[in-house]
Amino acid sequence: MKEKKLNKSLGNLLHNINVSMKKKLEQELSDFDLITSNQFGVLSLLSKKSISQKEISNATLIDEPSTTRLLDRMIKRDLIGKKRSKEDKRKHIVYITDNGKNLLQNIMPIVTQNNNYVTELFDEDEQETLFQLLNKINAKLRS
């Protein structure tokens, strides 16, 4: 009976922690005019490679109309841009601009600090265990 309760709320607990960490991050990012954790997520994705709008929508789980609006706001601020794909002229891909890269670099220390704050709630042994267990879940979920 006790386990059943644990099982039921693991997803809930993970969700709550994720939301709380995002909230804390958004509070700290609010100094950077208009950067939401979603916008940070998009910048971070695009810093690895240019992708289509549909791929961004899939990766962030934001529906397509909302993704369009989000990207439009970011294009207006010159954080990202859109261009025709070289492989398929009918398609557009989204890329990060120099301006976006600079902003991302300014933001990264804050993101790191936010992460460290949580990590430092644990001693070294606990940290290792926590990373191991979460990585196990993450790997199995993705397999």
Add this chain to the structure above:
Amino acid sequence: MEKYQFSKSLGHLFHNINLTMRKRLEKEIAGFNLATSHQFGVLLLLSKKNMSQKEISNATLADEPSTTRMLDRMIKKGLIGKERSKEDKRKHVVYITEKGQNLLQDIMPIVIKNNNYVASLLDEEELEILFKLLNKINNNSSFSQ
């Protein structure tokens, strides 16, 4: 500059796990009259108490214009409704309808199954340890909701 390591980032891990879980859930609830896991989240919140639109936006971390659009879609489906607050006539509160409650009841077993699946990825001992560690974060004042 300190190199940022995603594999060592708790925020990134939590984010990834949640995203993958939400994707699984969205696939499984695709047949129901509920477009996204966000809409499920709103129904769940409202099943506990009526809230203002601003409170919903704060709790779900969706910005206010997006929240408005989402609530409008849910009102059209008859899952939720809006009424004037009794305490403050200038304010509106959002409530769950009977149809919304029924839908939530149909979906809950799927959500629970989905949660159980995540828990089943660890053995009992690991689960207990993880729980203890996660609660340490959840009980920290900076993260309590």
